[in-house]
Amino acid sequence: MGKLVKKIVRSINVDLDKCNGCRACEIACAAYHAKPRYSSFNPNRARIRMVIDAQNDEWVAVRSTNYTKAECDGRRTYTINGKKYSECSFCGMICPSRDLFKEPDSGLPLKCDMCEGEKEPLCVQICSRNALTYEEREVEVEADEQVKPDEMELGLQSLIDKYGMQKLSDAFARMSQKG
């Protein structure tokens, strides 16, 4: 039994009924995470994306969560108020089965960091319709030494998956020597 510690859980809640499909969340996210900051408004660089199927009245903002090198079986469908959603519509995994949450130039994973340091994530700030809302709550959890990987680590992981550890460490060593 581990020690109980207090922890702030931060989450973005999505009210699908309030979404008007404007995709401003994508734009704000891409802008905030661009380097230099605000230098790009390209939705393809966003860590939150709208899954849209207008004919099915499907407008779902989904936030990238974690990277995986494998596809899941992903064949479940959910019917809500007569509208059929695929399992992928709600899934934030950065996976090989779809072209979401991948940096358009490098293909490296893009992970939501909740806009660390801002009062609210930018996607929430720009969503005047309140389809996206931000919540912080304090919970007591067992102390967990494991640190969740950040975006850079996910990027490294995806490179390892693609090229193998040996090649990557060779390249790293070579580049380190060059300074």
Add this chain to the structure above:
Amino acid sequence: MRYAETGYNLEVDLSRGNIEKVETDRRLTELHLGGNGTAAKIIWDRVPPEVEAFSPDNLLIFSAGLLVGTPVPGCNRTMVDTISPQTNFFSHSIFGGYFGPELKHAGYDKIVIRGKAPDLVYLWINNDKVEIRDASHLKGKGAQETAAIIKEELKDPRIQVAAIGLAGENRLFMASIEHVNASAARGVGSVMGDKRLKAIAVRGTKDLQVANPEELFKLCLKHSQDMHASPFVGDLMAIEWNDAFHHDNFAWGNARVRRKGFWTQEIEDRWKEYTLKIRDRLQGCYNCPKNCHLVVKPPGRQRYILKCFGKGTWHMAAFKEIDFTFDILALSQEYGVDSYAAPQVIAFAIELYEAGILTDKDLPDFPSDSGDRFYYLLEKLVRREGIGDVLANGVYRAARQIGKGAEEYDHNTIKKFEQVPIKLGRVNYPYYLMYCTSDKMAINQTEGSYPQDPIADPVERQKFVDEWIAAPERFKRYFMEWEPRTNPSVEASINICDWNETMHYVDDATGLCAFCSSFRGQFGGGTAYHIYNIPAFINLAAGMNIDADDLWQIARRNRNLVRAINVSRGLRRADEKPPEDHWKIREPEKEKELLDEYYKFKGWTQDGIPSKATLDKLGLGYVAEEFIRRGILTGNEDNLYTETPCYSDEKQKENMQFSALRKSSEFTLTEYLKKNK
């Protein structure tokens, strides 16, 4: 470095199958901004007046506005410009949604299409990879059906598609180009069909640069929040339940009957209940916080997205109710017909049948119910079957092809183009000028900045003027002088027409939506974008350094260039008339004075032709030269346009706020119209 724009056009020749990416001239952006301004320049340069709409030499140009794809909220319009088969003039069409931003991210400001494909094709733009693909399997398919098939076969749900339906394939003059939640109206679908281009599919993942990203983003974030909170912005008629305005004041049937008192509480309650039953949600365009579209699924039909006054045109033309409109729109949007012209041409045919001009021979098994007749005629129309082949050429031409007195029933067109069905009492001076002189042939693309009605109470009037951020000072004076049931002076009327049309030209170059800009001042004066704050957005995004006067001058240049294209194609004063019975009581002498003075003010000849002095001063000297060469001008015309300064002692440039919106928490359109109409 190009800012806000990509600096490249995609040139596609469908006859030869040639595709080129062409760098554009930055100076043209400074002169015309973009959108329909730079499209007009291309049409002027490359489509001489001898070229007809259905010639392979006609161009069909899709332009994402200058600010489209930047964070400027409510700025997502794609302009579609070509020579219209209906008018033989420059056609004007715009659509919102997601297409324009996707095109910018693919790396293009415009798609310029020339030639004709031998067989039905579609264009697939995937960043730098562009293909003309076979579309034989899409023949006869509905517009959204086509979009769904293309996304499926190209395996990317994020592709944006603009497609024509059966109406475009069959070159109906009222054929539209349909996108997810928007359509390009006023006949451009017929040219796309003539070029045998079924659809354009775009996917773009590239970056777009803006000049001052941080400041622009922060301004836009605040402006987006302000726009959401403002009750003045958006398509208020889409979301308020009371629509007495259209139903009591606009004409029903073939623009014929006004049904004063039609709107009752009982109708409102019943229509509201029905709408809520079939409506899934309200929906918006790319990067806009407003809710102007209705996502609906009527019983037995596929789901679709409804926008604008299409919500009223069908049942008003058919003397039916809202359920009829929701149902027939599910068909008409898939076929891709304009919700303004198509209901009118059908209502026109029904009138001809009732008058005995069309008979059972023309309309075999014609149903007796007016709604059934609409479905019957819509099917004939989109297939150009029997009488549908004649009606597909629009009311003006159909009337002349049918003959036997049918011409008398063509009473709601200007320059051969169907108008919004409105029939009123006494002539309205600013509206007279807008109807006569607009090169857009559509009042809703011309009106919008100056209020439609005066405010009777002097205290309220003063308050309105005091908080009227969007208006140059002279309009405040005109408004203070304006008493109920009177016309503004000739000077005021000319300026009102000028301001209204100018703001539309600004929107059509930048890509701003008229519902948050040029169209939105007329009820309550609280538009989100106006001549004073738009330059700030342009400067931050495009790296320009312009003020309100410069912006007005660019709009004036674009207005004159479009005018010049039409003049070169024969447009003259004789064509500048309102629909003949638009007003019961006319004032011929005053009307002549209005037109005389308007032309003088615009720096045009008394035949409506921009003078050499005007063209030269606008940097359009090449147009003047061509006019002299063609004998349209002698070169001695020295009538220069009147300067209209935006700044004054009361309104100094230094004091202008970046993102000024009128403040109000109380406004609803329903209450406003009840009080002022």
